[in-house]
Amino acid sequence: MGSRIQVLENGTLIVNTLTDKDAGDYLCVARSKIGDDLQLMRVSISMKPAKIETKLYGKKQVPYGNDLKVDCKASGAPKPEISWGLPDGTVVNSALQSDASGRSGGGRTRRYTLFDNGTLYLNQVGMSEEGDYTCYAENQVGKDEMHVHITVVTAAPRIRPPSQTYARVKPGGNIRFDCEAHGEPKPKILWMLPTNDVIAASNERYLMHVNGSLDIRDVKLVDAGEYVCVARNPGGENREIYKLEIDGNPPVINGYRQNRTVITDVASKFSRKLLDCKAEGDPTPTITWIMPDNIFLKAPYFGSRINVHHNGTLEIRNVRPTDTAEFICMARNDGGEAVMVVQLEVTSLLKRPIFKNPFNERVVSRFGKTTVLNCSADGHPRPEIVWTLPNGTRVIGGSHRDTRHHLGNDGTLIIYNPRKEDTGKYRCGAKNFMGYIEKLIILDIGQKPYILTRPRGIIRSVSGEPLFLHCLSDGSPRPRIYWTIPGGHTLTRPQVLGRYKLLENGTLIVQDTTLHDQGNYICRARNDAGEAGLTVPVVIIAYPPRITTGPPPSVRAVTGTAFQLNCAATGIPKPDIIWELPDHSILSAAQQGRRTGSELLHPQGTLIIQRPKPSDSGTYKCLAKNHLGTDSKVTYVLVQ
Numbered sequence: 001m002g003s004r005i006q007v008l009e010n011g012t013l014i015v016n017t018l019t020d021k022d023a024g025d026y027l028c029v030a031r032s033k034i035g036d037d038l039q040l041m042r043v044s045i046s047m048k049p050a051k052i053e054t055k056l057y058g059k060k061q062v063p064y065g066n067d068l069k070v071d072c073k074a075s076g077a078p079k080p081e082i083s084w085g086l087p088d089g090t091v092v093n094s095a096l097q098s099d100a101s102g103r104s105g106g107g108r109t110r111r112y113t114l115f116d117n118g119t120l121y122l123n124q125v126g127m128s129e130e131g132d133y134t135c136y137a138e139n140q141v142g143k144d145e146m147h148v149h150i151t152v153v154t155a156a157p158r159i160r161p162p163s164q165t166y167a168r169v170k171p172g173g174n175i176r177f178d179c180e181a182h183g184e185p186k187p188k189i190l191w192m193l194p195t196n197d198v199i200a201a202s203n204e205r206y207l208m209h210v211n212g213s214l215d216i217r218d219v220k221l222v223d224a225g226e227y228v229c230v231a232r233n234p235g236g237e238n239r240e241i242y243k244l245e246i247d248g249n250p251p252v253i254n255g256y257r258q259n260r261t262v263i264t265d266v267a268s269k270f271s272r273k274l275l276d277c278k279a280e281g282d283p284t285p286t287i288t289w290i291m292p293d294n295i296f297l298k299a300p301y302f303g304s305r306i307n308v309h310h311n312g313t314l315e316i317r318n319v320r321p322t323d324t325a326e327f328i329c330m331a332r333n334d335g336g337e338a339v340m341v342v343q344l345e346v347t348s349l350l351k352r353p354i355f356k357n358p359f360n361e362r363v364v365s366r367f368g369k370t371t372v373l374n375c376s377a378d379g380h381p382r383p384e385i386v387w388t389l390p391n392g393t394r395v396i397g398g399s400h401r402d403t404r405h406h407l408g409n410d411g412t413l414i415i416y417n418p419r420k421e422d423t424g425k426y427r428c429g430a431k432n433f434m435g436y437i438e439k440l441i442i443l444d445i446g447q448k449p450y451i452l453t454r455p456r457g458i459i460r461s462v463s464g465e466p467l468f469l470h471c472l473s474d475g476s477p478r479p480r481i482y483w484t485i486p487g488g489h490t491l492t493r494p495q496v497l498g499r500y501k502l503l504e505n506g507t508l509i510v511q512d513t514t515l516h517d518q519g520n521y522i523c524r525a526r527n528d529a530g531e532a533g534l535t536v537p538v539v540i541i542a543y544p545p546r547i548t549t550g551p552p553p554s555v556r557a558v559t560g561t562a563f564q565l566n567c568a569a570t571g572i573p574k575p576d577i578i579w580e581l582p583d584h585s586i587l588s589a590a591q592q593g594r595r596t597g598s599e600l601l602h603p604q605g606t607l608i609i610q611r612p613k614p615s616d617s618g619t620y621k622c623l624a625k626n627h628l629g630t631d632s633k634v635t636y637v638l639v640q
Contacts, residue, residue: 019078020045020140049142050080052135061151064184068125070148072118074137081138082118087131087150092120126185127152127234154235157187168245169219170283171334177242179212181231188232194225194244221246221335248282250336253329262341266381266433267319269348277312277340279331286332287312292325321346353379353430353437360440365418366529367448373413373441375428383430385411390424418445423476448530449475451523455536461517463542463628464573467510471523471534479525479532481506486519486538514627515540545575545624550633557612557639567605569624569631576625577605582618582637612639 006014011030015022023045030037052074062068074080083093092114113121118137122129130152137144162178169175181187189212190200202208207215212231216223227242253261254276267273279285287299289308301308307315312331316323329340355377365371377383387395387407397407406414411430415422423445429438452472461467473479483502484490493502499511506525510517518540525532549568557563569575579587579601587601598611605624609616617639623632 017078018045020047046077047139047141048075048077050074050076050137050139050144051142052137052144052146055146058147059149059151061153062125064126064152064154065124068120068122068129068150070120070133070135070150072120072135072137072146074118074144076137076139076142078139080144082114083136083138084114084120085134085136086112087129087133125150125152127154153184154233155182155184156236157181157183157231157233157238159229159231159238159240162240162242165241166243166245168247170247171219171221173219175216175219175244177214177216177227177229179214179229179231179240181212181229181238183231183233183235183238185233187238190230190232192228192230194223194227216244219244219246221248221250246335248333248335249280251279251281251285251331251333251338253277253279253331253338253340256338256340259337260339260341262343264343264345266345266347266350267316267323268350268434269319269321269346271319273316273319273323273344275314275316275327275329275342275344277314277329277331279312279329279338281331281333281335281338283333283335285338288330288332289314290328290330292323292327319346349380350432350434351378351380352435353377353383353432355430355437355439358437358439360442362442362444364444364446365415366446367419368417371415371418371422371443373415373426373428373443374411375413375430375439375441376411377430377437379430379432379434381432383432386429386431387413388427388429390422390426415443418443420445420447420476445476446527446529447474447476449473449479449525449527449532451525451532451534454534458537458539460539460541461513462572463513463515463540464626465513467513467517467538469508469510469521469523469536469538471506471508471525473506473525473532475525475527475529475532477527477529479527482524482526483508484522484524485510486517486521513540515542541572542628543570543572544629545569545571545626545631547622547624547631547633550622551620551635553635555635555637557609557616557637559613559639560611562608562610563612563637564609565607565620565622565635565637567607567622567624567633569605571624571626571628571631573626575631577601578623578625579607580621580623582616582620609637612637614639 004016011028013026023043026041026043028039028041052072054073060070072082074082083091085091092112111123115121118135130150133148133150135146158181160180160182167175179189181189190198191208191214192198199206205217207217212229224244224246227244229240231238265275277287279287289297291297297308299308299312300310305317309315312329314327323344324346325344327342327344331338357374363371363373375385377385385397385407389395395405395407395413404416408414413426423443426441426443427438428441429436450473452474453470459469471481473481481493482490485500491497491500491502493506494504495502501509508521518538521536521538523534523536547567547569549566551565551567555563567577569577577589581587581599587599589601589603589605598609600608600610617637619634619636621632621634623630
């Protein structure tokens with residue numbers, strides 16, 4: 001009967017894997033030579049529709065790259081068949097599971113496993129695995145399904161802190177910026193260059209490593225700037241900024257910042273002419289002169305009539321009319337090159353600049369008053385006048401943009417609305433092809449005084465203490481300080497008058513103040529440009545003495561046993577404590593105690609009788625004194 005139905009020797013019938021078709025009557029026949037016996041058995045098949053037992057998953061999150069396992073346990077009779085519907089529409093069941101080709105029906109790479117218990121297992125989940133999964137349980141009498149939404153959790157990129165984010169490299173060198181990033185999925189590395197171009201792969205100048213590092217080879221000046229490493233994945237992006245500076249400068253000829261400079265120059269016939277080509281840069285530039293007949297002379301060069309010195313100066317001896325031509329100085333280093341073209345004219349009519357007034361000058365002006373500084377010069381060709389202001393700014397005819405400074409045709413410098421900052425040294429230079437001369441003009445601009453220190457309200461001082469009143473001022477020329485005290489007397493610095501002392505900086509000191517020193521103190525700062533004033537109200541605080549802690553009216557003492565009499569007082573200035581003893585002698589706190597006798601007076605005013613005797617009995621009087629008054633307390637002491 002096949003493997004599904006078996007009959008054992010003892011007569012038992014076994015039917016494996018029942019189906020609905022196995023329902024019906026079964027007849028067991030026992031037969032021998034003597035006869036037969038029959039037994040009828042009726043079998044009915046109990047069937048239950050497929051049902052998914054535990055529907056726990058509505059939503060499930062799985063980290064990117066991790067494995068996914070989703071259970072789908074179903075019951076029913078006959079046993080249900082389990083299949084899974086994937087987000088891309090593929091259905092996974094036992095038939096596909098047995099596909100030995102490694103691919104499912106839709107051409108999907110097989111990365112899943114469907115276990116017999118209905119569990120779906122998927123390894124290395126990617127973003128494409130995100131979506132809705134449906135488990136189907138089905139048998140002959142019914143069907144059930146369960147929906148699970150899978151969310152793939154990504155980790156945003158995180159760039160590991162690089163070893164360096166700043167580098168300074170010489171031209172021609174190499175540099176590497178590290179940019180190692182972590183995240184799920186693995187981030188993609190992009191680099192943004194200082195030109196805002198984005199590269200994601202190596203090229204002839206930039207080498208990108210697998211770990212994201214960027215190599216810059218044969219560094220040039222144009223490579224200076226900020227480089228940005230960008231790490232991206234579906235979870236987001238992270239950026240790290242790197243700064244590259246070039247440890248070098250392109251050549252600069254004679255201070256001109258242009259790459260190409262054209263100047264004109266004049267030389268006298270038969271003279272010796274020097275054409276300067278001072279080149280600065282890092283690395284040190286090499287200097288080459290290109291002569292009119294296209295001959296290249298590299299410094300240093302020494303010939304019969306032409307020399308190129310180490311510093312780049314071209315020397316032409318015995319200048320000829322045929323030297324009227326262009327001479328080109330070219331300076332080069334790894335950072336670039338600079339070119340200076342000298343258009344030389346040979347003539348016999350030249351004269352060095354000469355000032356009409358060659359002496360240095362000092363000019364005094366006032367605020368707001370238009371000031372003219374003269375600097376005219378003769379020469380051939382006519383000299384060019386260049387002014388250098390105190391702040392270093394150069395003013396050349398037709399080139400300046402400062403509306404307060406104007407250069408006249410005759411070389412005068414006109415300053416409109418002069419201010420304090422216009423004070424200083426002005427250098428006037430006159431130059432032509434034959435030479436350069438310079439003179440100095442010192443300009444003083446008067447400034448009205450102003451007082452820097454202003455007290456907030458009334459100044460309060462304690463009687464007997466020194467009083468400091470400040471009056472710091474500024475102005476040009478330097479102001480002179482005058483103080484008028486409440487009595488009407490005026491002091492000017494520096495001066496000492498009794499208790500009043502006026503310092504060089506304008507501070508007034510009043511020693512040992514009393515109530516008579518209160519009132520208005522007036523400070524005046526004066527110079528040639530004007531005057532500034534300040535009124536300082538002063539109040540002197542003073543109180544007469546008042547004994548706050550005194551001895552009792554009477555005291556009983558025992559012979560030979562020390563006792564003390566307390567006496568403390570308040571007052572401004574601080575009162576002096578004095579004791580009058582029964583013998584009418586006086587004991588002052590300033591005496592630090594007496595050398596003879598048994599009385600001792602502490603500085604705070606306490607009187608101690610160390611070895612009292614009956615003869616010490618009598619009246620003791622404590623007096624508190626300052627210059628405003630006196631207070632006293634009396635006590636009678638009986639020594640027994």
